[in-house]
Amino acid sequence: MEINLVVVNVGNSRVAIGSFVAGELTGDVERIAVVRREEWAQAVERAWQRISGRENAAIVAAGVNPDVQSALSDVVSERIDRRVVWVGKDLDLPIKVLTDEPEKTGIDRILNVAAAYEQTEMETVVVDAGTAITLSACNDAGEFLGGAIAPGVRMQLDALHERTAALPLITTEEFKAPDEPYGQNTKQAMLHGVYHGIRGMVKEIVEAYATQMGKWPEVVATGGDAQALFSGWEIVTGITPDLTLYGIAKAYADHHIKHDSE
Ligand SMILES: Nc1ncnc2c1ncn2[C@@H]1O[C@H](COP(=O)(O)OP(=O)(O)OP(=O)(O)O)[C@@H](O)[C@H]1O
Ligand SMILES: CC(C)(CO)[C@@H](O)C(=O)NCCC(=O)O
Ligand SMILES: [K+]
Structure with a gap:
């Protein structure tokens, strides 16, 4: 087809x-x-x-x-x-979801894992750096295991500005790896907190999942902030900008392969 x-x-x-x-x-x-x-x-x-x-x-x-x-x-x-x-209503989910209540698990997270596993065919963690930052893991059979949800870059930067008197607004264009070793001014200090905070979180969680899995997984990143956060970082195997869209196309193709012959 x-x-x-x-x-x-x-x-x-x-x-x-x-x-x-x-x-x-x-x-x-x-x-x-x-x-x-x-x-x-x-x-x-x-x-x-x-x-x-x-x-x-x-x-x-x-x-x-x-x-x-x-x-x-x-x-x-x-x-x-x-x-x-x-997807999810008219089309079956493309992978098995082993969370407590699969219908409440974000479909973007499920589709990210489905699309990544199609390439990796092994234990995989997808990091989606969007409005929220999510980590989503699957086992070597491509079954969705669960993951983590944390505030995204924009949300963190906005919250620091809105909930303090003195902290400035950092624009999305300004967000990048800090270039000072200690954050010697306010904006650099905020970049240190948000940039290293997110990378530290990702590293900590991937290490914990690797321990559970008994093996180091593939780590695939996607989402609007993936490039700024993870470009050239050894923890992330690859950055795939449109992973969720590939997952949607896969759900459609899999559904038709399964049902058209019935
Ligand atoms: N041109 C842009 N416009 C808006 N956000 C951008 C842009 N470039 C990078 N970003 C970053 O992308 C992040 C939002 O990511 P993305 O667009 O993937 O999320 P989303 O579309 O809301 O998806 P989701 O809700 O699935 O996370 C923001 O934290 C922001 O810093
Ligand atoms: C976490 C977000 C907001 C990320 O886009 C989305 O996947 C969502 O609304 N998820 C529902 C909660 C869950 O995934 O468990
Ligand atoms: K997203």
């Missing part, structure tokens, strides 16, 4: 939109703030125009943000006269 899809990940801060044409993620992925509804609606329409004439064209989405997800469903039915195919 040829895969022609618009894939949409509805996050907490941004909507990510990509197109798979003949099975390949083609063209730029657009990331637009969830509040800019008209802009992301137009991006979905543009993405649809790339694939609409093709075999089995569909719009497949996943999300962790119910209000924006229902806005996406409305936009797609009004402007494209299609129904969004939702």
Whole structure:
């Protein structure tokens, strides 16, 4: 079956939109703030125009943000006269999820692990540095084990500024590895706290999971802050920008392989 899809990940801060044409993620992925509804609606329409004439064209989405997800469903039915195919609701999850309540585990985390495991085929930890920073682990059979949830970069920087009198706002563009050994001014000191704090957390948690697993896992990073945080770091095996979108496409392909022959 040829895969022609618009894939949409509805996050907490941004909507990510990509197109798979003949099975390949083609063209730029657009990331637009969830509040800019008209802009992301137009991006979905543009993405649809790339694939609409093709075999089995569909719009497949996943999300962790119910209000924006229902806005996406409305936009797609009004402007494209299609129904969004939702992973988890209309499509089976692509991996087995061993958490206490799988339906409450973030679908982005599940899809990240599914997409990463497809490449690694071994114990894997995905670090998603988005609005929240999540770690999500699977065993060597690709089963989702659980993980960790912590505040993301933007959230940490905003909280430091908003809840103090003296701390400045650091913009996303300013966020990078600190270049002073001790943080000799306020902004450098904040970068030391947030940048090294997150890397230290990731290292500590990966070490704990490696001990549990009895083996060092592959560590794959994704999300808006992955490059700034992890570029060139030996703990992270690779940075894959659009992991969740690959997970959405995989869920669609797996579901059809399983059900079309029935
Ligand atoms: N151009 C940008 N606009 C917004 N955030 C950006 C940008 N570039 C980098 N970031 C960083 O990306 C992070 C948000 O990540 P991302 O966009 O992956 O999250 P998201 O879309 O809200 O997804 P999720 O809710 O799934 O984490 C913020 O902490 C911010 O620092
Ligand atoms: C943790 C976030 C916000 C990360 O996007 C998302 O995966 C989510 O809302 N998860 C639900 C809670 C859980 O994963 O256990
Ligand atoms: K994300």
